[in-house]
Amino acid sequence: MSGNGVKPAQGKLGVLLPGMGAVATTFIAGVEAVRRGISEPIGSLTQLAHIRLGKRTDDRNPFIRDFVPLSGLEDLVFGGWDPIPDNAYESALNAGVLNKYEHIEPLADFLKGIKPMPAVFDNRYVTRIDGTNVKTGSTKRDLGEQLRQDIRDFKEQHGCDRMVMVWCASTEIFLQPSDVHMSLEKFEQALDADDPAIAPSMIYAWAAIMEGVPFANGAPNLTVDFPAIQDLAKREGVAISGKDFKSGQTMMKTILAPGLKARMIGLSGWFSTNILGNRDGAVLDDPDSFKTKEESKLGVIEHILQPKLHPELYGNVYHKVRIEYYPPRGDNKEGWDNLDIFGWMGYPMQIKVDFLCRDSILAAPIVLDLALFMDLAQRAGMSGIQEWLSFYFKSPMTAPGLYPEHDLFIQHMKLKNTLRHLMGEDQITHLGLEYYEDTVEVS
């Protein structure tokens, strides 16, 4: 044990990825490039960020990775599932995110060794993909049992001490929680009955939790966002988190909106549109998958701006989000935002943001941090929803009845304070009055 009862990160950590497409292969290749000393882990808090401890005058600012016991990059082992049988080398080439000569060929030997296991896949839930590398089973429970066996086999073959699963597969069609999601008993009956309300991502989550493997959801799917699976996670003492990686446009939204609100600047409209041409874009071209994404993207502003508390500033915001599939752009998305704001005496102003971003380049370090922090949470005995990891998600999951915290800066403080708490350090409140106490003149 170290710190406040956190078990040390000994041995290998298996990182299992349902979905070995653009995000997953960019993540795997990047970790290997860092391990070989040809790249830096840019965008990753677990690798690059420091954390202040104690008073500003104490001068204690260790790296997060030196402060909390995290798995080292050299101890990570990668595996995954995909209905498309390409190995990580072929999939990375197909994704077109990384430069073939500079970053894929030098890692080819390593990437070719990572082959996806047959997936639990059903194209009623992801309509734009057809795959041949797919499991067959008598029921959804049977498919889940096969995934459990995969997890055990992987652990044994690779000599892993612990495992973690991060969903990097396509966005499934929009599903709302129904009766079968409300209790574990009904959920397991539905697994036996092949109920259509059980999507493949839920079967992966069920299998992971049953095997004691923490599960993070990088897509906006329902997956672990309902009572039955949350009860299971609590029962099995397993950490879960989600949902939908907060990478490009939503990251910008959760940076800008808190700034406007902090200054009590009004907002009348926010129009966001994106063009992207990768496989994710093709999947999101299906209106049912887009609906899942849209729901995830729309909640952000309302929660940050709190229109009920500020009806004069935010009571009438027109918020619209569009995603357009445009193949020539590949993974290099372009996101435009137009904000109609107003200031003193109601005078209108506008802000335009044109973000030429690379989706998977922004998402890869999120996958790394989630894998390492979810493993930390598990070793610290934290089970169920890990709200302190909201920082990484567009649609953070919370305890029932709590509104989600979307403000990136509050999320960041929450994450760091959770790490301080885990290690028995004082919380940092930024009050700072003590620095001035000695300078008060006493007459």
Ligand SMILES: NC(=O)c1ccc[n+]([C@@H]2O[C@H](COP(=O)([O-])OP(=O)(O)OC[C@H]3O[C@@H](n4cnc5c(N)ncnc54)[C@H](O)[C@@H]3O)[C@@H](O)[C@H]2O)c1
């Ligand atoms: N890139 C980002 O910035 C970002 C941000 C937020 C969320 N996401 C989400 O992350 C996910 C991955 O994005 P991507 O760009 O890598 O997409 P991608 O299309 O390149 O990869 C997804 C892979 O998942 C596979 N897949 C689909 N259903 C599966 C199943 N049931 N089991 C196993 N594999 C399955 C597909 O065959 C595909 O290879 C998407 O859901 C996307 O919406 C990405």
